Amino acid sequence: MLMCKEATRLMSLKRDRPLTFQERLSLRLHLAMCGACRNCDRQFELLHRVGRHYAPPAEGEARDDEER
Amino acid sequence: MTTNSPDDDRHRRLAAVRPRLVAFALMHLRDAAQAEDAVQEALVAAIEKQDAFAGRSGYETWVFGILKYKILDALRAQKRHGKWQPLEDEDEDDAIDRQFQRNGRWQESARPSSWGEPEATFENERFWQVFDACMIHLPDNLARVFSLRELMGLSTDDICHEVGIKENNCWVMLHRARLRLRACIERGWLEDSTC
Known part of the structure:
Protein backbone atom coordinates (compact mmCIF):
# COMPACT_ATOMS: atom_id res chain seq x y z
CA MET A 1 0.00 0.00 0.00
CA LEU A 2 1.41 3.34 -1.10
CA MET A 3 1.92 5.91 1.67
CA CYS A 4 1.59 9.67 1.19
CA LYS A 5 5.31 10.40 1.17
CA GLU A 6 5.94 7.84 -1.57
CA ALA A 7 2.86 9.09 -3.43
CA THR A 8 4.35 12.60 -3.55
CA ARG A 9 7.51 11.10 -5.05
CA LEU A 10 5.44 9.65 -7.91
CA MET A 11 3.46 12.90 -8.27
CA SER A 12 6.72 14.73 -8.71
CA LEU A 13 8.23 12.10 -10.98
CA LYS A 14 5.28 12.02 -13.39
CA ARG A 15 6.07 15.64 -14.29
CA ASP A 16 9.59 14.68 -15.30
CA ARG A 17 9.23 11.28 -16.94
CA PRO A 18 6.35 8.95 -17.87
CA LEU A 19 5.46 6.62 -15.01
CA THR A 20 5.49 2.88 -15.47
CA PHE A 21 2.15 1.09 -15.54
CA GLN A 22 2.63 -0.09 -11.96
CA GLU A 23 3.58 3.38 -10.73
CA ARG A 24 0.60 4.96 -12.47
CA LEU A 25 -1.80 2.44 -11.04
CA SER A 26 -0.62 2.70 -7.45
CA LEU A 27 -0.62 6.50 -7.62
CA ARG A 28 -4.15 6.58 -9.03
CA LEU A 29 -5.37 4.27 -6.32
CA HIS A 30 -3.76 6.39 -3.62
CA LEU A 31 -5.11 9.64 -5.04
CA ALA A 32 -8.59 8.18 -5.18
CA MET A 33 -8.50 7.66 -1.44
CA CYS A 34 -6.45 10.60 -0.17
CA GLY A 35 -7.72 14.18 -0.36
CA ALA A 36 -4.54 15.72 1.03
CA CYS A 37 -2.51 14.08 -1.71
CA ARG A 38 -5.01 15.22 -4.35
CA ASN A 39 -4.39 18.78 -3.11
CA CYS A 40 -0.66 18.18 -3.22
CA ASP A 41 -0.95 16.90 -6.80
CA ARG A 42 -2.78 20.11 -7.79
CA GLN A 43 -0.14 22.20 -6.03
CA PHE A 44 2.64 20.42 -7.94
CA GLU A 45 0.70 21.07 -11.15
CA LEU A 46 0.47 24.75 -10.28
CA LEU A 47 4.22 24.89 -9.64
CA HIS A 48 4.68 23.15 -12.97
CA ARG A 49 2.75 25.94 -14.71
CA VAL A 50 4.48 28.77 -12.91
CA GLY A 51 7.14 29.06 -15.60
CA ARG A 52 4.68 29.89 -18.33
CA HIS A 53 3.44 32.84 -16.32
CA TYR A 54 6.88 33.95 -15.28
CA ALA A 55 8.55 33.73 -18.65
CA PRO A 56 6.19 32.68 -21.41
CA PRO A 57 7.83 30.04 -23.62
CA ALA A 58 8.77 31.42 -27.01
CA GLU A 59 7.17 30.09 -30.14
CA GLY A 60 8.66 26.77 -31.21
CA GLU A 61 10.04 26.29 -27.74
CA ALA A 62 7.43 23.68 -27.03
CA ARG A 63 7.13 22.23 -23.57
CA ASP A 64 7.22 18.50 -23.98
CA ASP A 65 5.30 17.47 -20.95
CA GLU A 66 1.76 18.67 -21.37
CA GLU A 67 0.17 15.24 -21.43
CA ARG A 68 2.00 13.40 -18.70
CA MET B 1 14.07 56.91 -41.20
CA HIS B 81 34.12 27.01 -11.32
CA GLY B 82 32.82 24.05 -9.35
CA LYS B 83 29.75 25.81 -7.99
CA TRP B 84 27.45 22.94 -8.84
CA GLN B 85 27.10 20.26 -6.22
CA PRO B 86 25.13 17.06 -6.67
CA LEU B 87 22.87 16.07 -3.82
CA GLU B 88 25.19 14.09 -1.57
CA ASP B 89 22.68 12.50 0.70
CA GLU B 90 19.64 11.22 -1.14
CA ASP B 91 17.91 9.88 1.96
CA GLU B 92 17.92 12.73 4.43
CA ASP B 93 16.08 16.01 4.30
CA ASP B 94 14.74 17.36 7.58
CA ALA B 95 12.56 19.97 5.93
CA ILE B 96 10.71 17.20 4.13
CA ASP B 97 10.70 14.68 6.94
CA ARG B 98 8.92 17.27 9.04
CA GLN B 99 5.98 17.14 6.62
CA PHE B 100 5.44 13.40 7.15
CA GLN B 101 4.92 11.04 10.03
CA ARG B 102 7.14 8.03 10.48
CA ASN B 103 4.63 5.81 8.71
CA GLY B 104 4.69 8.02 5.61
CA ARG B 105 1.38 9.80 6.15
CA TRP B 106 1.15 13.60 6.23
CA GLN B 107 1.75 15.35 9.52
CA GLU B 108 -1.52 16.90 10.60
CA SER B 109 0.08 20.37 10.50
CA ALA B 110 1.49 19.84 6.99
CA ARG B 111 -1.54 18.34 5.20
CA PRO B 112 -1.87 20.15 1.86
CA SER B 113 -5.01 22.22 1.51
CA SER B 114 -6.69 23.55 -1.61
CA TRP B 115 -5.17 26.64 -3.22
CA GLY B 116 -8.26 27.35 -5.29
CA GLU B 117 -8.43 27.87 -9.02
CA PRO B 118 -4.97 28.07 -10.65
CA GLU B 119 -5.85 31.05 -12.84
CA ALA B 120 -7.07 33.06 -9.85
CA THR B 121 -3.92 32.09 -7.97
CA PHE B 122 -1.70 33.28 -10.79
CA GLU B 123 -3.48 36.61 -10.89
CA ASN B 124 -2.93 37.15 -7.19
CA GLU B 125 0.06 39.43 -6.69
CA ARG B 126 0.57 38.12 -3.17
CA PHE B 127 1.11 34.62 -4.57
CA TRP B 128 4.05 35.86 -6.62
CA GLN B 129 5.58 37.66 -3.65
CA VAL B 130 5.38 34.47 -1.61
CA PHE B 131 6.63 32.36 -4.52
CA ASP B 132 9.70 34.60 -4.96
CA ALA B 133 10.42 34.56 -1.24
CA CYS B 134 10.08 30.77 -1.10
CA MET B 135 12.39 30.37 -4.09
CA ILE B 136 15.02 32.46 -2.30
CA HIS B 137 14.72 30.26 0.80
CA LEU B 138 15.25 27.09 -1.21
CA PRO B 139 18.78 25.62 -0.99
CA ASP B 140 20.83 26.68 -4.03
CA ASN B 141 21.17 23.28 -5.68
CA LEU B 142 17.43 22.55 -5.37
CA ALA B 143 16.48 26.00 -6.64
CA ARG B 144 18.71 25.75 -9.71
CA VAL B 145 17.35 22.38 -10.74
CA PHE B 146 13.76 23.46 -10.11
CA SER B 147 14.25 26.66 -12.13
CA LEU B 148 15.83 24.83 -15.04
CA ARG B 149 12.99 22.31 -15.07
CA GLU B 150 9.92 24.43 -14.34
CA LEU B 151 10.90 27.97 -15.33
CA MET B 152 13.26 27.24 -18.21
CA GLY B 153 11.32 24.14 -19.29
CA LEU B 154 14.36 21.89 -19.84
CA SER B 155 13.94 18.12 -19.65
CA THR B 156 15.66 16.33 -16.76
CA ASP B 157 17.86 14.69 -19.36
CA ASP B 158 19.05 18.13 -20.53
CA ILE B 159 19.48 19.32 -16.96
CA CYS B 160 21.71 16.35 -16.14
CA HIS B 161 23.75 17.21 -19.15
CA GLU B 162 24.06 20.90 -18.21
CA VAL B 163 24.70 20.29 -14.55
CA GLY B 164 26.64 17.04 -14.71
CA ILE B 165 24.52 15.06 -12.29
CA LYS B 166 22.75 11.72 -12.64
CA GLU B 167 19.12 11.80 -13.70
CA ASN B 168 18.00 9.97 -10.56
CA ASN B 169 19.69 12.63 -8.46
CA CYS B 170 17.82 15.22 -10.46
CA TRP B 171 14.44 13.57 -9.77
CA VAL B 172 15.18 13.41 -6.05
CA MET B 173 16.10 17.11 -6.05
CA LEU B 174 12.95 18.06 -7.93
CA HIS B 175 10.80 16.07 -5.50
CA ARG B 176 12.39 17.89 -2.56
CA ALA B 177 12.19 21.28 -4.22
CA ARG B 178 8.48 20.82 -4.96
CA LEU B 179 7.66 19.59 -1.45
CA ARG B 180 9.60 22.43 0.17
CA LEU B 181 8.05 25.01 -2.12
CA ARG B 182 4.50 23.80 -1.58
CA ALA B 183 4.94 23.84 2.19
CA CYS B 184 6.55 27.28 2.13
CA ILE B 185 3.91 28.77 -0.17
CA GLU B 186 1.08 27.30 1.86
CA ARG B 187 2.49 28.74 5.08
CA GLY B 188 3.24 32.15 3.62
CA TRP B 189 0.29 32.65 1.38
CA LEU B 190 -2.81 30.89 2.65
CA GLU B 191 -2.35 31.70 6.31
CA ASP B 192 -1.71 35.28 5.37
CA SER B 193 -4.78 35.60 3.18
CA THR B 194 -7.12 34.41 5.93
CA CYS B 195 -6.18 37.36 8.15
Whole structure:
Protein backbone atom coordinates (compact mmCIF):
# COMPACT_ATOMS: atom_id res chain seq x y z
CA MET A 1 0.00 0.00 0.00
CA LEU A 2 1.41 3.34 -1.10
CA MET A 3 1.92 5.91 1.67
CA CYS A 4 1.59 9.67 1.19
CA LYS A 5 5.31 10.40 1.17
CA GLU A 6 5.94 7.84 -1.57
CA ALA A 7 2.86 9.09 -3.43
CA THR A 8 4.35 12.60 -3.55
CA ARG A 9 7.51 11.10 -5.05
CA LEU A 10 5.44 9.65 -7.91
CA MET A 11 3.46 12.90 -8.27
CA SER A 12 6.72 14.73 -8.71
CA LEU A 13 8.23 12.10 -10.98
CA LYS A 14 5.28 12.02 -13.39
CA ARG A 15 6.07 15.64 -14.29
CA ASP A 16 9.59 14.68 -15.30
CA ARG A 17 9.23 11.28 -16.94
CA PRO A 18 6.35 8.95 -17.87
CA LEU A 19 5.46 6.62 -15.01
CA THR A 20 5.49 2.88 -15.47
CA PHE A 21 2.15 1.09 -15.54
CA GLN A 22 2.63 -0.09 -11.96
CA GLU A 23 3.58 3.38 -10.73
CA ARG A 24 0.60 4.96 -12.47
CA LEU A 25 -1.80 2.44 -11.04
CA SER A 26 -0.62 2.70 -7.45
CA LEU A 27 -0.62 6.50 -7.62
CA ARG A 28 -4.15 6.58 -9.03
CA LEU A 29 -5.37 4.27 -6.32
CA HIS A 30 -3.76 6.39 -3.62
CA LEU A 31 -5.11 9.64 -5.04
CA ALA A 32 -8.59 8.18 -5.18
CA MET A 33 -8.50 7.66 -1.44
CA CYS A 34 -6.45 10.60 -0.17
CA GLY A 35 -7.72 14.18 -0.36
CA ALA A 36 -4.54 15.72 1.03
CA CYS A 37 -2.51 14.08 -1.71
CA ARG A 38 -5.01 15.22 -4.35
CA ASN A 39 -4.39 18.78 -3.11
CA CYS A 40 -0.66 18.18 -3.22
CA ASP A 41 -0.95 16.90 -6.80
CA ARG A 42 -2.78 20.11 -7.79
CA GLN A 43 -0.14 22.20 -6.03
CA PHE A 44 2.64 20.42 -7.94
CA GLU A 45 0.70 21.07 -11.15
CA LEU A 46 0.47 24.75 -10.28
CA LEU A 47 4.22 24.89 -9.64
CA HIS A 48 4.68 23.15 -12.97
CA ARG A 49 2.75 25.94 -14.71
CA VAL A 50 4.48 28.77 -12.91
CA GLY A 51 7.14 29.06 -15.60
CA ARG A 52 4.68 29.89 -18.33
CA HIS A 53 3.44 32.84 -16.32
CA TYR A 54 6.88 33.95 -15.28
CA ALA A 55 8.55 33.73 -18.65
CA PRO A 56 6.19 32.68 -21.41
CA PRO A 57 7.83 30.04 -23.62
CA ALA A 58 8.77 31.42 -27.01
CA GLU A 59 7.17 30.09 -30.14
CA GLY A 60 8.66 26.77 -31.21
CA GLU A 61 10.04 26.29 -27.74
CA ALA A 62 7.43 23.68 -27.03
CA ARG A 63 7.13 22.23 -23.57
CA ASP A 64 7.22 18.50 -23.98
CA ASP A 65 5.30 17.47 -20.95
CA GLU A 66 1.76 18.67 -21.37
CA GLU A 67 0.17 15.24 -21.43
CA ARG A 68 2.00 13.40 -18.70
CA MET B 1 14.07 56.91 -41.20
CA THR B 2 11.81 59.74 -40.31
CA THR B 3 10.86 58.63 -36.86
CA ASN B 4 12.37 56.55 -34.08
CA SER B 5 9.24 56.07 -32.09
CA PRO B 6 9.10 52.26 -32.53
CA ASP B 7 12.57 52.17 -30.92
CA ASP B 8 11.44 54.40 -28.11
CA ASP B 9 8.50 52.12 -27.55
CA ARG B 10 10.75 49.07 -27.34
CA HIS B 11 13.14 50.76 -24.94
CA ARG B 12 10.22 51.60 -22.72
CA ARG B 13 9.06 47.99 -22.83
CA LEU B 14 12.56 46.75 -22.01
CA ALA B 15 12.74 49.04 -19.00
CA ALA B 16 9.33 47.82 -17.87
CA VAL B 17 10.18 44.11 -18.13
CA ARG B 18 13.66 44.49 -16.60
CA PRO B 19 12.67 43.70 -12.97
CA ARG B 20 11.06 40.45 -14.10
CA LEU B 21 14.14 39.57 -16.11
CA VAL B 22 16.37 40.16 -13.08
CA ALA B 23 14.14 38.10 -10.77
CA PHE B 24 14.08 35.29 -13.33
CA ALA B 25 17.87 35.31 -13.74
CA LEU B 26 18.34 35.41 -9.97
CA MET B 27 16.26 32.28 -9.49
CA HIS B 28 18.63 30.34 -11.71
CA LEU B 29 21.97 31.93 -10.89
CA ARG B 30 21.47 32.63 -7.16
CA ASP B 31 23.92 35.51 -7.37
CA ALA B 32 22.75 39.12 -7.69
CA ALA B 33 25.79 40.39 -9.59
CA GLN B 34 25.72 37.52 -12.07
CA ALA B 35 21.98 37.94 -12.56
CA GLU B 36 22.44 41.65 -13.32
CA ASP B 37 25.23 40.83 -15.79
CA ALA B 38 23.11 38.24 -17.60
CA VAL B 39 20.20 40.67 -17.89
CA GLN B 40 22.51 43.45 -19.07
CA GLU B 41 23.92 41.19 -21.78
CA ALA B 42 20.44 40.13 -22.83
CA LEU B 43 19.25 43.74 -23.06
CA VAL B 44 22.27 44.75 -25.13
CA ALA B 45 21.72 41.79 -27.43
CA ALA B 46 18.02 42.63 -27.71
CA ILE B 47 18.76 46.22 -28.70
CA GLU B 48 21.53 45.28 -31.13
CA LYS B 49 19.54 42.53 -32.77
CA GLN B 50 16.14 44.05 -32.74
CA ASP B 51 15.91 43.85 -36.51
CA ALA B 52 15.94 40.08 -35.99
CA PHE B 53 12.77 40.30 -33.94
CA ALA B 54 10.22 39.00 -36.38
CA GLY B 55 7.16 39.79 -34.34
CA ARG B 56 5.87 36.22 -34.29
CA SER B 57 5.84 36.15 -30.51
CA GLY B 58 5.56 39.02 -28.07
CA TYR B 59 8.54 41.31 -27.75
CA GLU B 60 8.96 40.52 -24.03
CA THR B 61 8.83 36.80 -24.77
CA TRP B 62 11.54 37.26 -27.35
CA VAL B 63 13.74 39.11 -24.83
CA PHE B 64 13.15 36.35 -22.26
CA GLY B 65 14.28 33.88 -24.91
CA ILE B 66 17.57 35.77 -25.27
CA LEU B 67 17.98 35.89 -21.50
CA LYS B 68 17.55 32.12 -21.26
CA TYR B 69 20.63 31.61 -23.43
CA LYS B 70 22.61 34.12 -21.35
CA ILE B 71 21.58 32.31 -18.17
CA LEU B 72 22.66 28.94 -19.58
CA ASP B 73 26.04 30.47 -20.51
CA ALA B 74 26.44 31.83 -16.98
CA LEU B 75 25.41 28.46 -15.48
CA ARG B 76 28.06 26.71 -17.55
CA ALA B 77 30.63 29.15 -16.19
CA GLN B 78 29.42 28.44 -12.65
CA LYS B 79 29.77 24.74 -13.33
CA ARG B 80 33.35 25.22 -14.57
CA HIS B 81 34.12 27.01 -11.32
CA GLY B 82 32.82 24.05 -9.35
CA LYS B 83 29.75 25.81 -7.99
CA TRP B 84 27.45 22.94 -8.84
CA GLN B 85 27.10 20.26 -6.22
CA PRO B 86 25.13 17.06 -6.67
CA LEU B 87 22.87 16.07 -3.82
CA GLU B 88 25.19 14.09 -1.57
CA ASP B 89 22.68 12.50 0.70
CA GLU B 90 19.64 11.22 -1.14
CA ASP B 91 17.91 9.88 1.96
CA GLU B 92 17.92 12.73 4.43
CA ASP B 93 16.08 16.01 4.30
CA ASP B 94 14.74 17.36 7.58
CA ALA B 95 12.56 19.97 5.93
CA ILE B 96 10.71 17.20 4.13
CA ASP B 97 10.70 14.68 6.94
CA ARG B 98 8.92 17.27 9.04
CA GLN B 99 5.98 17.14 6.62
CA PHE B 100 5.44 13.40 7.15
CA GLN B 101 4.92 11.04 10.03
CA ARG B 102 7.14 8.03 10.48
CA ASN B 103 4.63 5.81 8.71
CA GLY B 104 4.69 8.02 5.61
CA ARG B 105 1.38 9.80 6.15
CA TRP B 106 1.15 13.60 6.23
CA GLN B 107 1.75 15.35 9.52
CA GLU B 108 -1.52 16.90 10.60
CA SER B 109 0.08 20.37 10.50
CA ALA B 110 1.49 19.84 6.99
CA ARG B 111 -1.54 18.34 5.20
CA PRO B 112 -1.87 20.15 1.86
CA SER B 113 -5.01 22.22 1.51
CA SER B 114 -6.69 23.55 -1.61
CA TRP B 115 -5.17 26.64 -3.22
CA GLY B 116 -8.26 27.35 -5.29
CA GLU B 117 -8.43 27.87 -9.02
CA PRO B 118 -4.97 28.07 -10.65
CA GLU B 119 -5.85 31.05 -12.84
CA ALA B 120 -7.07 33.06 -9.85
CA THR B 121 -3.92 32.09 -7.97
CA PHE B 122 -1.70 33.28 -10.79
CA GLU B 123 -3.48 36.61 -10.89
CA ASN B 124 -2.93 37.15 -7.19
CA GLU B 125 0.06 39.43 -6.69
CA ARG B 126 0.57 38.12 -3.17
CA PHE B 127 1.11 34.62 -4.57
CA TRP B 128 4.05 35.86 -6.62
CA GLN B 129 5.58 37.66 -3.65
CA VAL B 130 5.38 34.47 -1.61
CA PHE B 131 6.63 32.36 -4.52
CA ASP B 132 9.70 34.60 -4.96
CA ALA B 133 10.42 34.56 -1.24
CA CYS B 134 10.08 30.77 -1.10
CA MET B 135 12.39 30.37 -4.09
CA ILE B 136 15.02 32.46 -2.30
CA HIS B 137 14.72 30.26 0.80
CA LEU B 138 15.25 27.09 -1.21
CA PRO B 139 18.78 25.62 -0.99
CA ASP B 140 20.83 26.68 -4.03
CA ASN B 141 21.17 23.28 -5.68
CA LEU B 142 17.43 22.55 -5.37
CA ALA B 143 16.48 26.00 -6.64
CA ARG B 144 18.71 25.75 -9.71
CA VAL B 145 17.35 22.38 -10.74
CA PHE B 146 13.76 23.46 -10.11
CA SER B 147 14.25 26.66 -12.13
CA LEU B 148 15.83 24.83 -15.04
CA ARG B 149 12.99 22.31 -15.07
CA GLU B 150 9.92 24.43 -14.34
CA LEU B 151 10.90 27.97 -15.33
CA MET B 152 13.26 27.24 -18.21
CA GLY B 153 11.32 24.14 -19.29
CA LEU B 154 14.36 21.89 -19.84
CA SER B 155 13.94 18.12 -19.65
CA THR B 156 15.66 16.33 -16.76
CA ASP B 157 17.86 14.69 -19.36
CA ASP B 158 19.05 18.13 -20.53
CA ILE B 159 19.48 19.32 -16.96
CA CYS B 160 21.71 16.35 -16.14
CA HIS B 161 23.75 17.21 -19.15
CA GLU B 162 24.06 20.90 -18.21
CA VAL B 163 24.70 20.29 -14.55
CA GLY B 164 26.64 17.04 -14.71
CA ILE B 165 24.52 15.06 -12.29
CA LYS B 166 22.75 11.72 -12.64
CA GLU B 167 19.12 11.80 -13.70
CA ASN B 168 18.00 9.97 -10.56
CA ASN B 169 19.69 12.63 -8.46
CA CYS B 170 17.82 15.22 -10.46
CA TRP B 171 14.44 13.57 -9.77
CA VAL B 172 15.18 13.41 -6.05
CA MET B 173 16.10 17.11 -6.05
CA LEU B 174 12.95 18.06 -7.93
CA HIS B 175 10.80 16.07 -5.50
CA ARG B 176 12.39 17.89 -2.56
CA ALA B 177 12.19 21.28 -4.22
CA ARG B 178 8.48 20.82 -4.96
CA LEU B 179 7.66 19.59 -1.45
CA ARG B 180 9.60 22.43 0.17
CA LEU B 181 8.05 25.01 -2.12
CA ARG B 182 4.50 23.80 -1.58
CA ALA B 183 4.94 23.84 2.19
CA CYS B 184 6.55 27.28 2.13
CA ILE B 185 3.91 28.77 -0.17
CA GLU B 186 1.08 27.30 1.86
CA ARG B 187 2.49 28.74 5.08
CA GLY B 188 3.24 32.15 3.62
CA TRP B 189 0.29 32.65 1.38
CA LEU B 190 -2.81 30.89 2.65
CA GLU B 191 -2.35 31.70 6.31
CA ASP B 192 -1.71 35.28 5.37
CA SER B 193 -4.78 35.60 3.18
CA THR B 194 -7.12 34.41 5.93
CA CYS B 195 -6.18 37.36 8.15
